[in-house]
Amino acid sequence: xxxxxxxxxxxxxxxxxxxxxxxxxxxxxxxxxxxxxxxxxxxxxxxxxxxxxxxxxxxxxxxxxxxxxxxxxxxxxxxxxxxxxxxxxxxxxxxxxxxxxxxxxxxxxxxxxxxxxxxxxxxxxxxxxxxxxxxxxxxxxxxxxxxxxxxxxxxxxxxxxxxxxxx
Numbered sequence: 001x002x003x004x005x006x007x008x009x010x011x012x013x014x015x016x017x018x019x020x021x022x023x024x025x026x027x028x029x030x031x032x033x034x035x036x037x038x039x040x041x042x043x044x045x046x047x048x049x050x051x052x053x054x055x056x057x058x059x060x061x062x063x064x065x066x067x068x069x070x071x072x073x074x075x076x077x078x079x080x081x082x083x084x085x086x087x088x089x090x091x092x093x094x095x096x097x098x099x100x101x102x103x104x105x106x107x108x109x110x111x112x113x114x115x116x117x118x119x120x121x122x123x124x125x126x127x128x129x130x131x132x133x134x135x136x137x138x139x140x141x142x143x144x145x146x147x148x149x150x151x152x153x154x155x156x157x158x159x160x161x162x163x164x165x166x167x
Contacts, residue, residue, distance in 0.1 A: 001064065003046050003055045010055070012042050029064070031072035041082060048086045059089065070128070077128065084124045091117040 002013045016022035027038045045063045046055070066085035072078035094117055098110040146152040 001042065001046065001057065001061055003057045003060060005055060010043070010046055012046055026064075029068045029072075030078040031074050032078060034075070037075050037078075041078060045082060048082070048089075063089070073132070077131065080124060080128055080131070084121060084128075087117055087121045087124065091121060 002015055004011050004013075013019065014022035014026075016025070023035070023038070026042070027033060027035065030038055030041055032038060045067075046060050048060070048063060063082060063085040066088065067078060067081040070077065070081035070084070072081050091114060094110055094114040098107065098114055101107040101110055144152060
């Protein structure tokens with residue numbers, strides 16, 4: 001993305017030779033067919049990647065590369081990927097601040113924020129995994145040993161509990 005402010009309005013364009021193709025590729029990167037969603041996310045990414053009122057094209061494009069790396073399958077995954085990129089950037093900013101503190105108060109504040117951000121990122125990763133798997137867990141058994149005289153059951157087993165056999 002190319003970013004510039006003209007008369008106080010942020011303008012987003014692409015460096016690709018064919019702007020229409022660039023827009024289609026961006027939609028594919030975001031896992032959407034909705035041009036309004038794409039435009040909204042682009043604006044959010046441009047704003048998140050720009051600290052204060054300074055436009056930081058590199059930071060915004062980094063956020064897009066995070067989204068591209070997640071390979072979102074739909075709009076919800078794309079939004080989560082943008083949030084993950086934003087949290088990562090904030091985490092790195094707080095790590096930098098922690099390395100440059102002048103006193104214990106600053107150190108404590110930076111450490112708390114860094115810790116919360118890092119935990120948030122981990123929670124986001126877990127949420128993405130749960131969303132993609134539908135909350136299902138898969139267990140793969142690679143090796144089973146049944147000794148002589150032992151029994152093995154393969155498949156679902158239901159225990160009825162006491163008195164479930166009619167007695």
